[in-house]
Amino acid sequence: MALTIDKKAIQPINTLPLITRSYNLLQDYLAISKFKVVAMLVLTAWVGLALAPDVGRGMGVQFISLLGIGLLSAAAAVINHVVDSEIDSKMARTRHRPVAKGRLSKAHALSFAAIIGVAGFIMLMLWANTLTAILTLFALVGYAFVYTSFLKRATPQNIVIGGLAGAMPPLLGWVSETGQMAAAPWLLVMIIFTWTPPHFWALAIARKSDYARAKIPMLPVTHGIDFSKTCVVAYSVLLAIVCIFPYLIGMSGLIYLIGASGLNAVFIYKAIKLKLAANDDTAMDLFRFSIIHLMVLFIILFIDKWLLL
Ligand code: HEM
Numbered sequence: 118m119a120l121t122i123d124k125k126a127i128q129p130i131n132t133l134p135l136i137t138r139s140y141n142l143l144q145d146y147l148a149i150s151k152f153k154v155v156a157m158l159v160l161t162a163w164v165g166l167a168l169a170p171d172v173g174r175g176m177g178v179q180f181i182s183l184l185g186i187g188l189l190s191a192a193a194a195v196i197n198h199v200v201d202s203e204i205d206s207k208m209a210r211t212r213h214r215p216v217a218k219g220r221l222s223k224a225h226a227l228s229f230a231a232i233i234g235v236a237g238f239i240m241l242m243l244w245a246n247t248l249t250a251i252l253t254l255f256a257l258v259g260y261a262f263v264y265t266s267f268l269k270r271a272t273p274q275n276i277v278i279g280g281l282a283g284a285m286p287p288l289l290g291w292v293s294e295t296g297q298m299a300a301a302p303w304l305l306v307m308i309i310f311t312w313t314p315p316h317f318w319a320l321a322i323a324r325k326s327d328y329a330r331a332k333i334p335m336l337p338v339t340h341g342i343d344f345s346k347t348c349v350v351a352y353s354v355l356l357a358i359v360c361i362f363p364y365l366i367g368m369s370g371l372i373y374l375i376g377a378s379g380l381n382a383v384f385i386y387k388a389i390k391l392k393l394a395a396n397d398d399t400a401m402d403l404f405r406f407s408i409i410h411l412m413v414l415f416i417i418l419f420i421d422k423w424l425l426l
């Protein structure tokens with residue numbers, strides 16, 4: 118019997134689907150790692166590290182320390198996506214997330230978290246010190262388990278208490294240099310700690326119906342939008358006061374004081390506008406500005422210390 122070959126059936130090995138799949142997987146990994154948030158956390162850790170007394174550690178070791186902090190933060194974010202997948206699937210803002218949507222299984226995401234988390238912890242143990250590794254692990258547990266599994270569902274003060282975990286990186290950066298706690302980096306922690314409530318409540322005001330649908334007791338859901346706006350104004354004033362302390366204790370100079378005061382004046386202005394004269398975009402405008410505010414504030418802290426003194 119003659120063998121006939123259907124030429125159309127012979128396809129060149131097509132690598133495109135493989136490349137596309139790898140690209141999509143990478144995108145999903147970045148999404149569940151909260152890549153942009155982690156980038157900001159690493160920035161604040163870097164400034165904490167840069168403001169610490171110079172102990173002559175090389176830049177390579179400092180880089181690995183920051184990478185370790187970033188990997189453990191990303192692991193915490195991945196666990197947050199797994200624990201919150203049911204909630205995320207109920208909210209318009211989060212329902213397309215990889216785990217909520219079912220594109221990544223919980224086991225897959227948790228394996229990814231375990232790999233990057235263990236890698237980050239080992240980096241900190243080997244290239245920073247045990248204290249940094251343990252404090253970073255506490256921050257991971259604080260965010261991924263205490264905040265996500267418990268506080269978020271339990272009380273409208275969830276993000277005030279849980280905010281401490283996300284505020285820790287400047288201290289982690291400092292301790293990775295010195296191996297010891299000190300009062301000065303706690304001041305930077307306090308800045309992020311007081312920044313977090315207005316950062317988040319601005320978004321929660323705009324997304325109140327999302328949180329109500331998912332039955333999450335965020336402040337605008339439990340206490341109403343008007344009261345939440347008052348809290349945003351109060352915290353923005355508190356933030357401006359806390360931001361003066363690095364100057365008062367001689368940790369930062371005039372460049373910092375002027376820069377921070379300008380940023381905080383805009384923050385307070387936008388918070389008051391939200392309270393007294395809001396339109397549809399005012400809350401999201403404040404949320405977006407809060408991110409620029411913190412980023413520029415920490416860059417100014419660095420410039421003030423290293424480039425202009
Ligand atoms: C408990 C504390 C915090 C809560 C509840 C919170 C909440 C949120 C939420 C809900 C978003 C929106 C994410 C999205 O659009 O999918 C967000 C965005 C963001 N947050 Fe926070 N946040 C907290 C702490 C922090 C901290 C400590 C930092 C950095 C130091 C930070 C930096 C950012 C950045 C950079 C974004 C923008 C991310 C993007 O555009 O994808 N947040 N935050």
Ligand SMILES: CC(C)=CCC/C(C)=C/CC/C(C)=C/COP(=O)(O)OP(=O)(O)O
Pocket residue numbers: 151154155158186189190191193194197201211253254256257260265269282283285286
């Ligand atoms: C080791 C270390 C420093 C850990 C901190 C890790 C970390 C990623 C902190 C950021 C806090 C954050 C984005 C909270 C939002 O969670 P959410 O669940 O309220 O927001 P969502 O609805 O957008 O998921």
